[in-house]
Amino acid sequence: MTMRLSGKTAVITGAARGLGRASARMFAREGADLVLLDVARGLPGVPYALGSASQLEYTAELCREFGVSVMTRQADVRETHDVEAAVSMAIGRFGRIDVLVNNAGIAAPSGKVAHEIDEHEWQLMIDVDLSGAWRAIRAVGKLMVEQRSGSIVNIASTAGLVGYRHFAGYVAAKHGLIGLTKAVALDYAPRKVRVNALCPGSVRDDPQVEGRMLAEIARSLDVPVGEHEEAFVQAQPMNTLIEPDDVASAAVWLASDESRQVTGSVLTVDGGFTAR
Amino acid sequence: MSRTDLIPPDRSPSAHCHARRVRLPDGVGATWLAGLFERAVRTWWGDTPDRLPRLWDERVPAACDSAVAGRRVEAELHRPLDAEGALLRAVLLQYADGPADLVLVAHRANLDALSLRTVADVLTGRARYEGFTDKTASHIVAAADAETLKRWREADFSGRIAWASGDDAAGDRTGLVTVAIREAGPDVPATMAAAVGLVLGRYENQENPVVGVLGPVPERPEGALGAFDAGLLLALDLSGARTAGELVAETAQALASDGGRCDGRQYAELLAETGGRVVAGLLTDGPAESGSGTHVPCQTAPFPLTIVPGRTPDGGLQLVVRHRLEDVDADSARRFARHVVRAYEQLANAPAGLVPADVELMDEAETRQVVALGRPLRRLDWRPERIDDVFASRVAERPDAVALTCEGRSLTYAELDARADRFAAALLDRGVRAGERVGVCLGRTPDLVVAMLAVLKADAVYVPMDPAYPADRLAFTAQDAALRIVIADQDFPGGGSASVVRPEELETHGGEAGRARPERREPGEAAYVIYTSGSTGRPKGVVVPHRNVVALLSATRDDFGLGPGDTWTLFHSSAFDFSVWEIWGALLTGARLVVVPYWVSRSPEEFRELLARERVTVLNQTPSAFAQLMEADRRQDERLAVRLVIFGGEPLDARPLRAWFDRYPEDRCRLVNMYGITETTVHVTAQNVTRREAMTGSRSVGHALPGWHLYVLDERGRPVPCGVPGEIHVGGDGVALEYLDRPELTAQRFLPDPFTMGRVYRSGDRGRLLPDGRLEHLGRLDTQVKLRGFRVELDEIRNVLLDDPSVTAAAVVLNGDRDAAGARIDAYVVPAGGDPAAIRQRAAKVLPEHMLPATITPLDTLPLTANGKLDVRGLPEPVVAPAAPIRAPSGELAGALAAVWESVLGVPVGPDDNFFELGGNSLYAMRVAAAMRDRGLPAFPMRELYLHPTVSGLAYVLDEVTSHE
Numbered sequence A: 001m002t003m004r005l006s007g008k009t010a011v012i013t014g015a016a017r018g019l020g021r022a023s024a025r026m027f028a029r030e031g032a033d034l035v036l037l038d039v040a041r042g043l044p045g046v047p048y049a050l051g052s053a054s055q056l057e058y059t060a061e062l063c064r065e066f067g068v069s070v071m072t073r074q075a076d077v078r079e080t081h082d083v084e085a086a087v088s089m090a091i092g093r094f095g096r097i098d099v100l101v102n103n104a105g106i107a108a109p110s111g112k113v114a115h116e117i118d119e120h121e122w123q124l125m126i127d128v129d130l131s132g133a134w135r136a137i138r139a140v141g142k143l144m145v146e147q148r149s150g151s152i153v154n155i156a157s158t159a160g161l162v163g164y165r166h167f168a169g170y171v172a173a174k175h176g177l178i179g180l181t182k183a184v185a186l187d188y189a190p191r192k193v194r195v196n197a198l199c200p201g202s203v204r205d206d207p208q209v210e211g212r213m214l215a216e217i218a219r220s221l222d223v224p225v226g227e228h229e230e231a232f233v234q235a236q237p238m239n240t241l242i243e244p245d246d247v248a249s250a251a252v253w254l255a256s257d258e259s260r261q262v263t264g265s266v267l268t269v270d271g272g273f274t275a276r
Numbered sequence B: 001m002s003r004t005d006l007i008p009p010d011r012s013p014s015a016h017c018h019a020r021r022v023r024l025p026d027g028v029g030a031t032w033l034a035g036l037f038e039r040a041v042r043t044w045w046g047d048t049p050d051r052l053p054r055l056w057d058e059r060v061p062a063a064c065d066s067a068v069a070g071r072r073v074e075a076e077l078h079r080p081l082d083a084e085g086a087l088l089r090a091v092l093l094q095y096a097d098g099p100a101d102l103v104l105v106a107h108r109a110n111l112d113a114l115s116l117r118t119v120a121d122v123l124t125g126r127a128r129y130e131g132f133t134d135k136t137a138s139h140i141v142a143a144a145d146a147e148t149l150k151r152w153r154e155a156d157f158s159g160r161i162a163w164a165s166g167d168d169a170a171g172d173r174t175g176l177v178t179v180a181i182r183e184a185g186p187d188v189p190a191t192m193a194a195a196v197g198l199v200l201g202r203y204e205n206q207e208n209p210v211v212g213v214l215g216p217v218p219e220r221p222e223g224a225l226g227a228f229d230a231g232l233l234l235a236l237d238l239s240g241a242r243t244a245g246e247l248v249a250e251t252a253q254a255l256a257s258d259g260g261r262c263d264g265r266q267y268a269e270l271l272a273e274t275g276g277r278v279v280a281g282l283l284t285d286g287p288a289e290s291g292s293g294t295h296v297p298c299q300t301a302p303f304p305l306t307i308v309p310g311r312t313p314d315g316g317l318q319l320v321v322r323h324r325l326e327d328v329d330a331d332s333a334r335r336f337a338r339h340v341v342r343a344y345e346q347l348a349n350a351p352a353g354l355v356p357a358d359v360e361l362m363d364e365a366e367t368r369q370v371v372a373l374g375r376p377l378r379r380l381d382w383r384p385e386r387i388d389d390v391f392a393s394r395v396a397e398r399p400d401a402v403a404l405t406c407e408g409r410s411l412t413y414a415e416l417d418a419r420a421d422r423f424a425a426a427l428l429d430r431g432v433r434a435g436e437r438v439g440v441c442l443g444r445t446p447d448l449v450v451a452m453l454a455v456l457k458a459d460a461v462y463v464p465m466d467p468a469y470p471a472d473r474l475a476f477t478a479q480d481a482a483l484r485i486v487i488a489d490q491d492f493p494g495g496g497s498a499s500v501v502r503p504e505e506l507e508t509h510g511g512e513a514g515r516a517r518p519e520r521r522e523p524g525e526a527a528y529v530i531y532t533s534g535s536t537g538r539p540k541g542v543v544v545p546h547r548n549v550v551a552l553l554s555a556t557r558d559d560f561g562l563g564p565g566d567t568w569t570l571f572h573s574s575a576f577d578f579s580v581w582e583i584w585g586a587l588l589t590g591a592r593l594v595v596v597p598y599w600v601s602r603s604p605e606e607f608r609e610l611l612a613r614e615r616v617t618v619l620n621q622t623p624s625a626f627a628q629l630m631e632a633d634r635r636q637d638e639r640l641a642v643r644l645v646i647f648g649g650e651p652l653d654a655r656p657l658r659a660w661f662d663r664y665p666e667d668r669c670r671l672v673n674m675y676g677i678t679e680t681t682v683h684v685t686a687q688n689v690t691r692r693e694a695m696t697g698s699r700s701v702g703h704a705l706p707g708w709h710l711y712v713l714d715e716r717g718r719p720v721p722c723g724v725p726g727e728i729h730v731g732g733d734g735v736a737l738e739y740l741d742r743p744e745l746t747a748q749r750f751l752p753d754p755f756t757m758g759r760v761y762r763s764g765d766r767g768r769l770l771p772d773g774r775l776e777h778l779g780r781l782d783t784q785v786k787l788r789g790f791r792v793e794l795d796e797i798r799n800v801l802l803d804d805p806s807v808t809a810a811a812v813v814l815n816g817d818r819d820a821a822g823a824r825i826d827a828y829v830v831p832a833g834g835d836p837a838a839i840r841q842r843a844a845k846v847l848p849e850h851m852l853p854a855t856i857t858p859l860d861t862l863p864l865t866a867n868g869k870l871d872v873r874g875l876p877e878p879v880v881a882p883a884a885p886i887r888a889p890s891g892e893l894a895g896a897l898a899a900v901w902e903s904v905l906g907v908p909v910g911p912d913d914n915f916f917e918l919g920g921n922s923l924y925a926m927r928v929a930a931a932m933r934d935r936g937l938p939a940f941p942m943r944e945l946y947l948h949p950t951v952s953g954l955a956y957v958l959d960e961v962t963s964h965e
């Protein structure tokens, strides 16, 4: 079997756990060499624990099983310096970057109506979920344009397409990320660098990837996890939650040459949620 | 440290990155290595801290001999390094079972291969780092002088690689083939470079091929670390002025001198100037070493064919060719590598007088293989007979079947036979001797066929002449063929000593019919002589014996299912040998032959109507004529009964046939493209044309017919390798006897078959054999022209124009003085709409500057010759010339007519100008008819325009018609 990403180098942000880990693992299985980044510590203002250094290392270990080369680095996507240092390390090691997956993201502080959100909460959400992606794009864009190839996958959300009550900051950031995707896609299209957005629906908190997004959203809304889960199963026409690997497969496709004419697109993996 | 400017300059960094893997010796641990690495790189490059290399220490959770480990090493060896970044990348791979590999990667602009080996030696404890220092090479590399530059400029650069198939989607991907070298020589790089040039020259038909060389300069200082690679171009003189030994010596000298280098800028300028490219280049990192580890001289191939001489693990010499898959497929690369090695072995041991052209590319086995490739798929199972004897058998089988139809009148086989017997008897009475040539100068009437058959029955040789040909040409033929008797309708304009006999005179002959000669010549003796006009020189008579025609029918009858159920047309001029196939193809298989009147053959609409009316099943067409017929057919709902279409006479562009297949699926009507030459009896090869060919724009003309065979030979008459273009030679049962009374020309063109009994005909056509034995026809040898030093294939330009979906037909001609600056390529296109400027823009995207036509003139149709082929002389001037003063047509009707003609033809029209000479053709004729209708002028039958092709003539006739109404 030929591997779909062999010979490619991918940078994945927010790779310590969750969808980042699931994507990293599937990318490794498809032969990609990896640069895995994560803030790997808590952030003031985020009311839940983010990924840890240990989780990031564990993701790398899982990937190395496939024989690919994997580097990890602590990097906060809010920090230009962190992002640029990580990218130059990646270039030194691998000589090229073929894929960037902008996956790092936070779901909270949330759970308030718009006028109750404070300045700091708003800034934090936009800084991580929207500006973070732009910083990483800025860091790899020049190289990809020179290479005349590259694929950037922005992990947005169905919240980038429709609204959710009490999530104004998150929804605004993810809508912004889709806008960013389309604009940059046009910037880079002549140089064969592709930019696409991937919108997962509600993903099951899979213990294997130590996911906790669903739980955190339920907590923000102050509803029991079981109830929240049930509500989403009902809301997604295929009557099930999304698995992390469902999102990872879509990311592999967008990263691979199989999607070479796909740019500026928004791919939903949401069990039909936004089809209504 | 200063960067060296490398060639070729325009490749991604991977083309100039090289890599090395070494297994760490037992006892060398990772920590020890890390310490040593730190010290060594600080000593060497401490003054450029931002470019200091680092060591990446990584664990591979698999055993060192596992597939996972193997993949990982490959990946590491092929990770590029930017020329501006770190000077080196070092990766330590520690395997789960203990062993470790060190992989080093560097860019040639920073470190050369020897430097990289030194680093490896130091890091594995085989050498001490104190013995080496960072050096810069810039001061020892001298640029090329004016003399050298001039030589490069005048050399033959290449274009698209025609002898291999590339994969457009391959990107940078590189393939690799290896061939062992049995006989080493003294100077491997020089001999190898000469061998590469020689093979390239043969493949591309170049006298001065260019080979790139990238490798260390000779004066590389001892103990230096740094970039000491420089580029060089070799322009090899294969004209024969140099012996093989001199060639190698010159190459060695160029490689050993410190001057004459070519840097990236010069290289780019040269390519821009010549519009060509360097397809082959050597990396001379050298076969100096063998032993442990892996050396990757380039991560991707810098040249489409990158040749690296090296050593096998056991110390022998070998050749490695790294080829860009974008340009060269694996099979072609392997063939190329094999031929380079063979050329190398001959050059390495060249006897004193050996000239480059003496070098053989193929060994006997490969030669046998390509010779076998040109053989037909089946053997010909037949018995040589006379044409009239085979015809007699058909008469005996079905005497009452209809043999000929023309404008409503028909002759059965028996009637045709009887009439021909009467003609023959009359000819005998007139003293026609066995083997005597008799002219037949009749229009397309049943008597044309009767007369030909009668001449054969009289055991004479017919010389067909088209009465529409100019009188001079007819006179020439009559004289050249020493005709005593010409069967002609009207006054035979040829004059001279030939006496003219009208068919009526032969018909009313009182002598007894059926009186044939008791003893007639053998089937191997001449049956007809057809005159062909080559592109140069006067027309020459091709003498074709009976047996060839019978062989042709035997070769095709079963495959094409030819039989009494078929109806054929006689569409083509009797002076064009396609008509030989039409006439005898029908009559020797018991079919019915519909004679197509001349003016019907000129009008696609009327011809289509005839095909429908007569339910014609077998149709023979030139592609140009078929395109017009297809157009006419598309406007009709009703489908034709045609079941077989045979293309001949000119190269077929299959792409426009898609529309035909939509109306006539392949199982309803078979299309066959046949390559043929008068000198080899009409046809040589056959290729079924299906939607696949139409979609791929295939240029294959198929396999040789049973009984025929093909060779593609070089100028010395040696077979060229499979896939490589050469001159098509045709042998077998179709080869004509000779050119009439032209012994020297006959000796030049009809040669002894080099591989079997018999003779071959040297066609003057370029072609190549595909790996499956099908022939690709690449145009005339003489359409390959040299324009400002660059070899240009006019057909290639035409193909690019045809690739444009808005172009339905195209012609490309070279105007002006061929070898002077005045030479110019002019193109003519038939656009489906849109403006010619856009066509030009699209062509400019594909064609290099020097191949871009100077003018692209849109036409409504391309002018065709009487034979239905492109009429180059009928093409209008590309730039509209100012109109000469002309006499105005007199009379009201004549004035109106002239105005219509002028608007349709776009040229000024005088009263006595011939419509067809002004560029008029059947399509224009229809336009004229339509425009006249629009203006309320009298309607006229198409036939009248052909009979009276001038304004005054036609006006006169129309006046007559209208005044009698």
Ligand SMILES: NC(=O)c1ccc[n+]([C@@H]2O[C@H](COP(=O)([O-])OP(=O)(O)OC[C@H]3O[C@@H](n4cnc5c(N)ncnc54)[C@H](O)[C@@H]3O)[C@@H](O)[C@H]2O)c1
Pocket: A013, A014, A015, A016, A017, A018, A019, A020, A037, A038, A039, A040, A041, A050, A051, A052, A075, A076, A077, A078, A102, A103, A104, A105, A106, A107, A128, A132, A155, A156, A157, A158, A199, A200, A201, A202, A203, A204, A210, A211, A212, A213, A214
């Ligand atoms: N899980 C879902 O249901 C779901 C649905 C739609 C979209 N998403 C999106 O998918 C992405 C991944 O979500 P997840 O479910 O895996 O969440 P997660 O919290 O499990 O993982 C996110 C990771 O990103 C890291 N991260 C957070 N802020 C960072 C920063 N500033 N810099 C670097 N790394 C940072 C965290 O440490 C964590 O490891 C997010 O962008 C999220 O918005 C998730």
